[in-house]
Amino acid sequence: MAEFFDNYGALLAQGTIDTLVMTIASCIFAYVIGLPLGIWFAVTAPGGLKPNTAVNTVLGWIINIGRSIPFIILLVAIIPFTRLVVGTSLGVPGAVVPLTVAAAPFVARIVEQSLAEVDKDLIEAAHSFGSSNAQIVVKVLLKESLPSLVRGAAITFVNLFGYSAMAGTVGAGGLGDIAIRYGYQRFQGDVMLAAVILCVVLVQVFQSLGDWLARSIDKR
Amino acid sequence: MIELKDVGKVYNASDGDHRALDHINLTIADGDMFGIIGESGAGKSTLVRHLNLLERPTEGRVIIDGVDITDFQGKELRELRASIGMIFQNFSLFQQRTVLQNVMFPLEIRREPKAQNAERAHELLRLVNLDDKAKRYPSELSGGQKQRVASARALANNPRYMLCDEATSALDSRTTMQVLDLLADINANLGVTMVLITHSLAVARRVCNRIAVIDSGHIVEEGTTDEVFTNPQSEVTRELLGWGSDSASDRADGGDSEGGER
Numbered sequence: 001m002a003e004f005f006d007n008y009g010a011l012l013a014q015g016t017i018d019t020l021v022m023t024i025a026s027c028i029f030a031y032v033i034g035l036p037l038g039i040w041f042a043v044t045a046p047g048g049l050k051p052n053t054a055v056n057t058v059l060g061w062i063i064n065i066g067r068s069i070p071f072i073i074l075l076v077a078i079i080p081f082t083r084l085v086v087g088t089s090l091g092v093p094g095a096v097v098p099l100t101v102a103a104a105p106f107v108a109r110i111v112e113q114s115l116a117e118v119d120k121d122l123i124e125a126a127h128s129f130g131s132s133n134a135q136i137v138v139k140v141l142l143k144e145s146l147p148s149l150v151r152g153a154a155i156t157f158v159n160l161f162g163y164s165a166m167a168g169t170v171g172a173g174g175l176g177d178i179a180i181r182y183g184y185q186r187f188q189g190d191v192m193l194a195a196v197i198l199c200v201v202l203v204q205v206f207q208s209l210g211d212w213l214a215r216s217i218d219k220r
Numbered sequence: 221m222i223e224l225k226d227v228g229k230v231y232n233a234s235d236g237d238h239r240a241l242d243h244i245n246l247t248i249a250d251g252d253m254f255g256i257i258g259e260s261g262a263g264k265s266t267l268v269r270h271l272n273l274l275e276r277p278t279e280g281r282v283i284i285d286g287v288d289i290t291d292f293q294g295k296e297l298r299e300l301r302a303s304i305g306m307i308f309q310n311f312s313l314f315q316q317r318t319v320l321q322n323v324m325f326p327l328e329i330r331r332e333p334k335a336q337n338a339e340r341a342h343e344l345l346r347l348v349n350l351d352d353k354a355k356r357y358p359s360e361l362s363g364g365q366k367q368r369v370a371s372a373r374a375l376a377n378n379p380r381y382m383l384c385d386e387a388t389s390a391l392d393s394r395t396t397m398q399v400l401d402l403l404a405d406i407n408a409n410l411g412v413t414m415v416l417i418t419h420s421l422a423v424a425r426r427v428c429n430r431i432a433v434i435d436s437g438h439i440v441e442e443g444t445t446d447e448v449f450t451n452p453q454s455e456v457t458r459e460l461l462g463w464g465s466d467s468a469s470d471r472a473d474g475g476d477s478e479g480g481e482r
Contacts, residue, residue, distance in 0.1 A: 125312035128272055129326040129377075130302030139328070144316050219357040220315045 008191055011178060016198055019174040022092055022164045026099035027157050033100065034107025037063070039137060041108055042115035049123070049133045049141075059108075066105030071163050074102055075170060095167035095174075103160050110152035114145040147218035154210025158203050165199075175199050221285060222248040222271055222381065222415070228279030229266060229437075240266045242437045244280070248430075250380075253407045253414045255428030255445070257421065257460065263437040264417045268383050271415060272304045273297060284381075302330055305374030305412070309386035311366040313358040319345065319369050320354040326376040344372035348402060364395030371402060375410070382406065384416045388423055400427050421460060425449060433457045 041063065043049045044056040069077075075098045079089040086093040118141050126140045142149070165176020175195045183192020229241040240263050248254045258264045269275040270282055273292060281290045284300070292300055313322050323341035328334075345351040348368040358366055367387060374382055384403060388396040404427045407414050418424055424431050424445065431448045433441040433456060440454040452458045 119312075121308060121310055121312045122314060124274060125306070125308060126325075126329075127274060128301055128304075128306040128383075129329050129373075130298035130300070131329045132298060135329055139325070140314065144314060146316060218316075220359050 004190060004194075008194065011191075012175070012194055012198060015173060015175040015178045015195060016202070018092055018172065019161065019164055019176070019199075019202070022095050022099060022167055022172060022174060023157060023160045025092075025096045026103060026160050026164075027153070029096065029100040030103035030107045030156065030160070031153070033104040035111055037104065037108035038111025039115065039141075041112040042141070043133070043137065045112070045116070047120075049136060063105040063108050066101070067109065069102075071098070071102050072166050072169065074098055075166060090171045092167075092172045094170045095164065095172035098170075099160055099163055099167070102163060103156060106159065107152075107156055110155065111149065114148035114152055115141045117148060118144045147214040147220075150210060150214040150217065154207055154214070157206050157210070161199070161203055161206070175202075221250055222246075222413075223283040224270065224280065225283065226280035227267075227270060227277045227282065229263075229270070229275065230278045240437050241270070241277070244437075244439055246432060246439065246442070248413065248415060250413050251407075251411060252430055253404065253416065253428045255416045255418060255424035255431040256434055257418060257424050257431060258434035259460075260419060262434045264419075264434050265385055267434060268385055268415055268417045271381070271383055272301045272306060274301075302326060302377050303379055303381075305377070305379040305382040307367065307370045307374050307382070307384050307387045309389050311358070311363075311370045311390075313366055313370060313373075315358055317357075318354065319350065319356050319358065319361070322358065322369055323373045323376055326373060330377065340376065341372070344375055345369075347375070348372045362395070363391050364398055367391065367395075367399045368402060371399075371406065375406065375412070379412060381413045381415070384414060386417055386419070389419070396423065397426070403427060421449075433460065 037059065041056065041059045044052040044059065046053070046056070048056075075095075078098055078101060081101075082089045082094055082097040085097050088094050122140055122144060123136055126136045131139070162176075164172075164174050165179070167174055168177025168180055175198055179192045179195040179199075182188040182195070224244050224246040227241055227244040228239070231238045231240060244267060256264045256267060266275055270277055271284075273282070273289065277290060281288050283289065289300055314325065317325070320338065320341050323344055324337045327337040327340060342351055342354065345354055348371055350365060350368055350372070353361060353365065353369075358369070361369065382403075387403070388399050391399060400423060403414060403416070406412050407427075416424065416428060428445050431441075431443065431445050432439050433448065433454065435454075435456040440456045441448060441452065443453075448457060449461070452461055452463065
């Protein structure tokens, strides 16, 4: 056991760090893009604050196309774009760009779903007090759906965590990459197992954290 | 004074147009506690939403204090709405805000200074006797308490008018009386003109000084509460009162009174 850690401890620690950096960074960037997109999508929906069928349809297409491209294909297909943004298609930066691109439409969709759950009566009440649409978005839609948005963020995080396993393809490392290289390619089952256990533990921790946070802020 | 002049509302639906309101003429005087009674689907909730333009009429004019507001837009519209309080059947309290933050909401919307807002909100909560619940969330309150908080919130901007859309329909009879007494109090002591939408004759009779009866988008009767209750002019009112020639029990099946004589 001690020998195992001497040999692979540093490797697994670096893998954990790489995975977390990739996941957290891409999660943040995915929200920077996906949150406004999701709000725009919800606001323009039929029955939304400012219904606009044309805008809503186009946004729907973009979001669905984005969500339907398999990540491993996207990773390779957008290499020119990745190079343009971060100057390289390799390593952690080279993985964060495709992870962000893959997650942003997913974020937009779950944000839209969270906002759509807000009781229409509350929106009407806010209108009756003279709220503008912008005020309703911030003070009613986002505020009232915050627990749901947090749950969505936890799901996004876990999804990105899973996607990041494929980032080894572009040399970004991470736990998934370790599991594939050592376990699948070199038949070192023990290293693979350790990497997988780390993945399981980390996912549990972050999911529980998200659930706890959502529960503690939910006043319903 | 609120005046509705020949107000009509037609909804365009894929299966043809639906007329919700037809040639509504009403005058609500300052200080009135004005009841609008009707069966569900009669158009009363649609009607009250025309007074703060949550719904816009397709015909006619809405005039408040002599100003034609029918075409108000943008800032003008928002300021008009802010000057008219409103409470709702299901209270419509913000679930993720405390009682105090709910009452502060209309002030926050108008970007009033925050410290002053809290002071004003506490003052309103004292008025509805719930200042001890200021830090609680709506989910921790009873129905009657929720409607009292909603009433405090509706008063935040010192409105001259308050619209009550089935404000007591979700409450039991004892709580209904408490909330009605509070509304009557607001009307009498703060001089807020009230428009009360209800399907309940008992509610209207207890607090209103004037009553209009609406049926299938038409005002079929209007008068003082005494007149309407003692000498109803329309068939619909007589039926609502249980005086109808073809007995009140028939009204329970949805109240489709198209073709009924008026």
